[in-house]
Amino acid sequence: MFMNSNLFEPGKSKLERNFIQSAAKQNTRLDGRKSGDFRDVKLTFGADWGTVIVAIGDTKVLAQVSCDIGTPSSARPNEGTLHLNVSLGGVAYLNESQTTHDQRFLTLNSLLERTFRNSRSLDLESLCVAAEQHVWCVRVDITVLNHDGNLYDASTVAALAALMHFRRPDVTFLDEEIRIYSDKERELIPLLFLHYPVSVTYCLYKSNSHYPYVDPILLEENAADSIIVLSFNSYNELCSLNAGGSTPTKAGIIMQCARNAAKRSKSLVDFLKKALLLDEQRRNNKEPIMEGLVSLLTNKSQTISYNHLMKEDVSDIVMREKQEIPEKVKTEDKPVAVDAEPHKKPSKATPAPINDSAWLPRDKEASPTVVTSSAPTKTNRNKSQRGAGQQKSTQKHSKQQNQSDSEEETKPVIK
Amino acid sequence: MNEIATDKGKVPNDKLREMRCEFNPLSRCDGSVMYSQGSTVVIAAVLGPVEVKTQSLSIDGSYLECNYRPKAGLPQVKERIRESVIQDVLELAVLGESYPRSKMSVQIQELEDRGSIDACAVNAACLAMIIGGLPMKYSFAAVQCIINEDGEYILDPDQRETLHQRASFTFAFDSLEGDLLLVQTKGSFKIAQFNDIECLCRSASANIFQFYRDNIAKYHGRKSSPTSDVKEMETET
Numbered sequence: 319m320f321m322n323s324n325l326f327e328p329g330k331s332k333l334e335r336n337f338i339q340s341a342a343k344q345n346t347r348l349d350g351r352k353s354g355d356f357r358d359v360k361l362t363f364g365a366d367w368g369t370v371i372v373a374i375g376d377t378k379v380l381a382q383v384s385c386d387i388g389t390p391s392s393a394r395p396n397e398g399t400l401h402l403n404v405s406l407g408g409v410a411y412l413n414e415s416q417t418t419h420d421q422r423f424l425t426l427n428s429l430l431e432r433t434f435r436n437s438r439s440l441d442l443e444s445l446c447v448a449a450e451q452h453v454w455c456v457r458v459d460i461t462v463l464n465h466d467g468n469l470y471d472a473s474t475v476a477a478l479a480a481l482m483h484f485r486r487p488d489v490t491f492l493d494e495e496i497r498i499y500s501d502k503e504r505e506l507i508p509l510l511f512l513h514y515p516v517s518v519t520y521c522l523y524k525s526n527s528h529y530p531y532v533d534p535i536l537l538e539e540n541a542a543d544s545i546i547v548l549s550f551n552s553y554n555e556l557c558s559l560n561a562g563g564s565t566p567t568k569a570g571i572i573m574q575c576a577r578n579a580a581k582r583s584k585s586l587v588d589f590l591k592k593a594l595l596l597d598e599q600r601r602n603n604k605e606p607i608m609e610g611l612v613s614l615l616t617n618k619s620q621t622i623s624y625n626h627l628m629k630e631d632v633s634d635i636v637m638r639e640k641q642e643i644p645e646k647v648k649t650e651d652k653p654v655a656v657d658a659e660p661h662k663k664p665s666k667a668t669p670a671p672i673n674d675s676a677w678l679p680r681d682k683e684a685s686p687t688v689v690t691s692s693a694p695t696k697t698n699r700n701k702s703q704r705g706a707g708q709q710k711s712t713q714k715h716s717k718q719q720n721q722s723d724s725e726e727e728t729k730p731v732i733k
Numbered sequence: 734m735n736e737i738a739t740d741k742g743k744v745p746n747d748k749l750r751e752m753r754c755e756f757n758p759l760s761r762c763d764g765s766v767m768y769s770q771g772s773t774v775v776i777a778a779v780l781g782p783v784e785v786k787t788q789s790l791s792i793d794g795s796y797l798e799c800n801y802r803p804k805a806g807l808p809q810v811k812e813r814i815r816e817s818v819i820q821d822v823l824e825l826a827v828l829g830e831s832y833p834r835s836k837m838s839v840q841i842q843e844l845e846d847r848g849s850i851d852a853c854a855v856n857a858a859c860l861a862m863i864i865g866g867l868p869m870k871y872s873f874a875a876v877q878c879i880i881n882e883d884g885e886y887i888l889d890p891d892q893r894e895t896l897h898q899r900a901s902f903t904f905a906f907d908s909l910e911g912d913l914l915l916v917q918t919k920g921s922f923k924i925a926q927f928n929d930i931e932c933l934c935r936s937a938s939a940n941i942f943q944f945y946r947d948n949i950a951k952y953h954g955r956k957s958s959p960t961s962d963v964k965e966m967e968t969e970t
Contacts (some may be wrong), residue, residue, distance in 0.1 A: 327761075341833045366845065369804070403807070408842050409776055464760055612771075615755050
């Protein structure tokens with residue numbers, strides 16, 4: 319009865335690790351996703367500015383931004399400060415087994431620091447009120463509500479969404495006197511960004527180091543031998559890279575992961591911008607009563623899902639919601655002037671492939687195999703195609719962008 | 734959902750805000766609930782009985798750990814006061830004697846504070862304990878009421894109303910006898926007002942207990958008993 323079975327996370331036992339390793343060998347995942355498939359990202363903005371709950375599958379993270387006037391550091395007297403704090407304890411029950419908590423906690427904190435602070439994503443100079451005296455100190459508190467894998471991505475998306483959502487009060491500094499205006503006196507001001515970073519996580523297994531799994535669940539993450547976390551911004555710039563573990567990995571794999579992570583980051587940032595636009599228009603429609611996080615309990619229509627949002631225009635959604643509100647009030651049958659609800663089945667939203675990743679070095683060596691569309695298992699495919707690959711290698715093929723992160727699935731490069 | 738009905742007479746606002754809850758939104762704990770009163774939203778999770786450190790080990794009963802976390806910033810003294818208040822109520826209700834040498838942990842996370850967060854946190858903790866299967870002697874419900882500047886009693890105030898208060902009261906009652914488990918007051922008031930508000934809160938707590946029954950029954954796929962429906966009709970008239 320008293321065994322801490324709840325605190326033993328899935329993926330730590332030998333049986334589970336063997337299971338995941340053999341599943342990785344066959345390139346299958348527990349929830350049926352392909353190695354390059356992401357889970358749906360769902361955002362819910364709160365009624366306060368700077369509040370957001372991000373849910374990636376079952377992983378739920380709450381982020382809250384707050385700000386205060388403070389004194390700057392002496393090294394940078396004309397910049398505001400950004401402080402990121404992740405707390406794993408609390409409802410997530412992650413800090414019970416101390417060893418995993420410390421490592422995970424430190425990695426998470428260091429990743430967020432590097433992604434947001436070291437890459438200078440927030441324009442800190444715009445937060446300066448009076449050099450050497452008064453600056454805005456922005457603080458992001460990230461609370462993990464539930465951990466089902468991929469905490470890195472959820473935290474970066476939550477932090478970025480909260481920072482983009484946040485509005486700070488207007489302030490004036492005259493004659494040595496600082497005056498902060500409340501939101502009734504003057505409009506609140508959003509924060510300024512130089513770029514928008516998000517991260518993508520891959521995990522690798524010793525049994526199959528050519529197929530990194532993206533967006534792992536907790537079971538896959540704990541059983542992984544190596545974890546690669548890449549942060550890209552929407553301009554295809556790498557903000558941070560965290561690769562570690564015990565699997566020998568070809569550099570080509572990491573480059574392929576990087577290409578796909580760059581694509582995914584751009585579409586995630588587009589999604590965030592769209593979601594913020596939608597939230598803003600909802601606020602304009604519903605003032606002064608803003609539902610906020612209660613919507614998680616009422617009808618969940620305020621939750622913005624990546625799969626659904628990337629298919630529609632914001633204006634369509636707002637129009638549809640505007641017509642739904644008078645429908646509820648008047649209880650008449652008004653024809654809703656939009657197509658049917660987006661179907662629930664999550665399909666992978668494929669943004670146009672970015673072809674400007676030419677700066678990424680292409681693999682010089684020809685990959686020995688060419689993949690056919692249907693293949694029984696990876697090992698069989700290798701053996702059967704090796705002969706065919708030799709014959710085809712004389713032809714020139716340009717490397718195409720595709721969704722898989724495996725080197726072997728790409729066509730052979732120019733020799 | 735009730736907005737303020739501030740008529741200039743002494744008509745008290747005697748309705749609680751609309752309550753909603755969702756069970757088990759979190760997958761890694763024994764029981765969890767996302768609970769809201771009006772726009773105030775709170776998440777509570779329980780874990781237990783589990784192993785306990787030797788320093789907290791007790792042969793008489795289980796050790797109850799309670800944590801309240803605010804949405805922004807690190808927990809300060811204000812949060813510690815809330816924790817100790819909630820812990821007092823929980824310790825009265827939980828049947829610790831059935832699981833000696835163990836620990837039960839209750840964690841409460843504030844998601845959005847729009848008034849009467851103390852009461853909301855206590856109610857969420859009760860629901861989480863029921864869903865998590867912790868042994869309890871009775872369930873409990875907390876209600877907050879304020880006296881505003883005009884001398885009116887406002888039950889379950891939202892944030893706007895909380896700003897203009899002269900005194901605030903938080904009471905928690907148990908479900909068996911209706912005994913008081915918690916009394917927290919702030920501000921200045923007369924004893925007659927205190928007694929009035931205590932009665933007001935006690936009758937309001939009946940609604941909360943009914944809400945618990947209905948939702949837990951719904952969660953388990955059953956309808957709540959017909960006798961409770963009759964009682965509900967009585968309280969409405």
